[in-house]
Amino acid sequence: MKREDLEHILRAASKIAGDPDVVVLGSQAILGSYHEADLPDAAFASQEADLAFWNDPGDTKSTTVDGAIGVDSRFHTSFGAYVDGVSLEHTATLPSGWRDRLVRFETEATGGARGWCLEPHDLALAKLVAWRDKDRAFVRALIDAGLLSCAILIERAETLDTSPVNRRRILRWIALFS
Numbered sequence: 001m002k003r004e005d006l007e008h009i010l011r012a013a014s015k016i017a018g019d020p021d022v023v024v025l026g027s028q029a030i031l032g033s034y035h036e037a038d039l040p041d042a043a044f045a046s047q048e049a050d051l052a053f054w055n056d057p058g059d060t061k062s063t064t065v066d067g068a069i070g071v072d073s074r075f076h077t078s079f080g081a082y083v084d085g086v087s088l089e090h091t092a093t094l095p096s097g098w099r100d101r102l103v104r105f106e107t108e109a110t111g112g113a114r115g116w117c118l119e120p121h122d123l124a125l126a127k128l129v130a131w132r133d134k135d136r137a138f139v140r141a142l143i144d145a146g147l148l149s150c151a152i153l154i155e156r157a158e159t160l161d162t163s164p165v166n167r168r169r170i171l172r173w174i175a176l177f178s
Contacts, residue, residue, distance in 0.1 A: 001047055005081040006031045007109035009049050012075065013083055014113030016068050017061040019053050024105070024117040025092050026050030026084070027127070027138055032105035032117025034147065042141035047081045052088040059087045092126040094118070096159035121152045128170045129162055136173070143177045150178035 006028055013022050024032060028049045036044045048071070053061040066085030069075035076082035101122060105115035118126065124142060127135035142148045153174045160167055 001028050001031070001044055001049065001081050002036050003031050004109065005047075005079070006049060006105070006115065007107055008079065009051070009069070009081060009083055010105070010113040010115045011109070011111040012069050013051050013065045014111070016065050017053055019055070019061060020112055021054055021114050021116060023052045023054065023088060023102075024049060024115050025052055025086060025088075025126070027123070027135075029103075029117035029123050030120060030142070032103040032115055033120050039147070040141040040145045042137055043145075043147075048084050049081065050084045050086045050091065052086050052091065054088070056088065059085070062086055092118075093129040093160060093162055094122055095125050095156035098122045121148060121156055124148055124153060125156055125160060125170070128157075128173065129160060129166065131166075131169070140177070150174050154178070 010022050014020050026049060027043070027046050030039060030043050051062065051065060056062055062085030065083055069083045070085065071082050073082060098118065101119035102116040103119055105117050120142065124139045127139050143150065154171060157167060157170050157174065
């Protein structure tokens with residue numbers, strides 16, 4: 001996915017939900033901080049954007065957006081990108097203070113929608129908590145490209161609300177690259 005795809009998705013999701021503020025939780029949040037020309041290929045390879053909304057009781061907005069422009073929708077087949085409407089409270093395990101570090105992504109092409117993208121280190125830690133091969137490859141690509149600081153990752157990993165075993169595994173993995 002490229003930035004123009006994310007702009008289009010934010011514009012559409014905001015209109016469908018009737019809410020200008022869209023939280024970008026998945027890997028495409030990296031596009032709020034970096035242009036795809038500055039990213040390794042692994043960082044923007046996904047065609048899925050995980051989106052949530054601040055005020056969304058019962059995840060109604062997320063579910064509606066997912067149904068309208070989610071996987072296998074007309075939007076997906078027409079544009080090659082799609083939304084996974086997710087729950088803000090149940091989707092990602094994030095370090096303390098993540099809301100204060102969100103990156104605002106708003107351009108003319110977002111049509112008044114504001115994407116609130118995870119800061120790259122917070123995004124990387126959410127990926128490491130998930131611990132899937134593709135997520136570790138994503139984080140490794142960002143580290144190798146010099147876009148993440150292992151010191152910041154280690155500092156923030158200490159604040160994750162995850163099991164001590166999982167936290168140690170994450171810290172050991174990060175230490176391999178520091």
